[in-house]
Every structure is written in C-alpha cells, then in structure tokens.
Amino acid sequence: MRQNLPRVPKERIAVLIGAKGATRRQLEQQAGCKRLVIDSDSGDISVEWPKTGEFDPVKALKLPDVIKAIGRGMSPEKAMQLLQDDWFFEIVDLRNFVGKRQNQLRRVRSRLIGSKGRIRRMIESLTGCEISIYNSTVVIVGDELGLAFARQSVEMIASGSEHGTVLSMLEKGRKRQRIEMRSLDAIETVEETPSGEVSFAELVPGLDRVAAARKLKAAQVNTDDEEEVEEVMWLSDDEEIAWEEE
Structure with a gap:
C-alpha cells in the first residue's frame, strides 16, 4: 500500500534523510514501513506499507505528523516519539x-x-x-x-x-x-474476601476509614521536613479505633 505524506521544505530534506540515509532507515524501522520515498528536488514524500495486517495502522496514522514535525524544525529523534500511542x-x-x-x-x-x-x-x-x-x-x-x-x-x-x-x-x-x-x-482497592472468611478490617470497625485518611495525609507530607514527619506518626485527637470480640 502506498501513502502520500506531507511535503517537506527543501532545507529540511537533508535532515529527514540523514547522513548516508541513516535517519530515513531509522524512521522506516520504527514506523514498520517497507520504504520511505523522498524526492530531494520537490520535497514530495510517500511511504510504502506492507500488506494489511503486517503493519501497525496507528503508526500509519501518526507518520504524517512525524513528517510535519520534522519539516517544521523538530529533530527527527524528538519527532519520532510521536509514534508512541x-x-x-x-x-x-x-x-x-x-x-x-x-x-x-x-x-x-x-x-x-x-x-x-x-x-x-x-x-x-x-x-x-x-x-x-x-x-x-x-x-x-x-x-x-x-x-x-x-x-x-x-x-x-x-x-x-x-x-x-x-x-x-x-x-x-x-x-x-x-x-x-x-x-x-x-485510594485503596477493596478486594472481596472468599466466602465464609472474615477480613481483618471487618474485625476492627472503622479501620478502613482511618487507614485511608492517614494514607492521604501521609501522601501530602514533605518527607524532608522532620516536624511534619513526626507529627503524622501520632494519632490526632479525633482519631479512635474501636474493636470488639465476636
């Protein structure tokens, strides 16, 4: 399959081709195309793709943007990051x-x-x-x-x-x-316990709520500040855990 790509300004053609065609080969390899055809006189560019199913269609959609970015002054190495999903x-x-x-x-x-x-x-x-x-x-x-x-x-x-x-x-x-x-x-993902088993959180009412609150508080602490670290280690006045035996 042949696909026409955006035209590149003449002063950017050499950048697209690279020394001894190195950049063009790298682009062909990363895009997964068969051949990148560059007209050095006109700046016209086309690409030949393998048979359907033998190349990534997402990269085929993104390749025109890669060419545009290179044509507009971006280095090929940076522009080729566009091939990421x-x-x-x-x-x-x-x-x-x-x-x-x-x-x-x-x-x-x-x-x-x-x-x-x-x-x-x-x-x-x-x-x-x-x-x-x-x-x-x-x-x-x-x-x-x-x-x-x-x-x-x-x-x-x-x-x-x-x-x-x-x-x-x-x-x-x-x-x-x-x-x-x-x-x-x-945010903690609460996993379902197997049938017939009792989780530790069920044995200690309020544990999930307190643990989530303290985890959120700890996530906002500046670890370089010793006073903040020491403060978060102690229970607040309004923190209380009640538990009872079955």
Missing part, C-alpha cells in the same frame, strides 16, 4: 496572533525561546513536551495533558502575557497534578 501533535500558527509582519514574528519567536533558550526549556520541563519554533509556526509533541498546558503557554506568550505569569500557571498546574496523583494513590 500516547503522544500527540499540535501546531500553533503565530500569524494568528501577530499577523504576517516579520518584525512581529521575530519578536514573538524571541519571547518564546527566551535568553539562551531558557523559556522554551522551562516550558518543556514543566509540561514534559518537546517544542520546535520554526518560521511562523510552533510545533509541540507530547502526551495529552502536557500538550494542553504547552499549547496554552505558547498562546499566552504569543498574546503578550508575561513570562512569569505563564510559568506560574504551569507550576500551579504541575502541583495540582501531583495532588491528584497522590489522591489516586491513596
């Missing part, structure tokens, strides 16, 4: 924010990159995404949650927001994610 692709057109004026596009690109690339690296670090800024576009690849935060950050900066405001938003978002993850970790 849980990684996705976003592209932001800066002209939608500042028009086609080159001086304005340069200004926005500079703000997104920051001094020595600092702002871009911080956004990547806080969202877990990869970002490429090329001409009038910004390419973002990452998982679903990180992608949403990264896109919001790019759009806020392109709209004129201060760097501090954007980074603060990302920090709060990351803290909120940590709390949600800790809360999920604190």
Whole structure:
C-alpha cells in the first residue's frame, strides 16, 4: 500500500534523510514501513506499507505528523516519539496572533525561546513536551495533558502575557497534578474476601476509614521536613479505633 505524506521544505530534506540515509532507515524501522520515498528536488514524500495486517495502522496514522514535525524544525529523534500511542501533535500558527509582519514574528519567536533558550526549556520541563519554533509556526509533541498546558503557554506568550505569569500557571498546574496523583494513590482497592472468611478490617470497625485518611495525609507530607514527619506518626485527637470480640 502506498501513502502520500506531507511535503517537506527543501532545507529540511537533508535532515529527514540523514547522513548516508541513516535517519530515513531509522524512521522506516520504527514506523514498520517497507520504504520511505523522498524526492530531494520537490520535497514530495510517500511511504510504502506492507500488506494489511503486517503493519501497525496507528503508526500509519501518526507518520504524517512525524513528517510535519520534522519539516517544521523538530529533530527527527524528538519527532519520532510521536509514534508512541500516547503522544500527540499540535501546531500553533503565530500569524494568528501577530499577523504576517516579520518584525512581529521575530519578536514573538524571541519571547518564546527566551535568553539562551531558557523559556522554551522551562516550558518543556514543566509540561514534559518537546517544542520546535520554526518560521511562523510552533510545533509541540507530547502526551495529552502536557500538550494542553504547552499549547496554552505558547498562546499566552504569543498574546503578550508575561513570562512569569505563564510559568506560574504551569507550576500551579504541575502541583495540582501531583495532588491528584497522590489522591489516586491513596485510594485503596477493596478486594472481596472468599466466602465464609472474615477480613481483618471487618474485625476492627472503622479501620478502613482511618487507614485511608492517614494514607492521604501521609501522601501530602514533605518527607524532608522532620516536624511534619513526626507529627503524622501520632494519632490526632479525633482519631479512635474501636474493636470488639465476636
């Protein structure tokens, strides 16, 4: 099966092919295709796939985005992460924010990159995404949650927001994610006991409730703070466990 892929700018063709075709071969191997055909003159690209059932259809759907990302300035190594099931692709057109004026596009690109690339690296670090800024576009690849935060950050900066405001938003978002993850970790899955057997929790009424509350509290403790650690080791005034013999 033959599939046409997005055209790549001529200045990016060499990057896509790689030294002695190394990048093209790597892409063919990771995508599971038979052959990647690149026209060095026009930038046209097509791919030949094996017979149906002999390749991953999800990778066939994602390969066009990989080519787009490489064509828009992203390194092939970073772009190929898109072949993972849980990684996705976003592209932001800066002209939608500042028009086609080159001086304005340069200004926005500079703000997104920051001094020595600092702002871009911080956004990547806080969202877990990869970002490429090329001409009038910004390419973002990452998982679903990180992608949403990264896109919001790019759009806020392109709209004129201060760097501090954007980074603060990302920090709060990351803290909120940590709390949600800790809360999920604190939820205990109650397994059904075999018929005729009595669980320990049934012998000690209230144990499940207290244990869940203390586990959630412990998950929110800063382990580097000795006072917090010591405090969580003691029962609170309102904590009481009652039990009785059968």
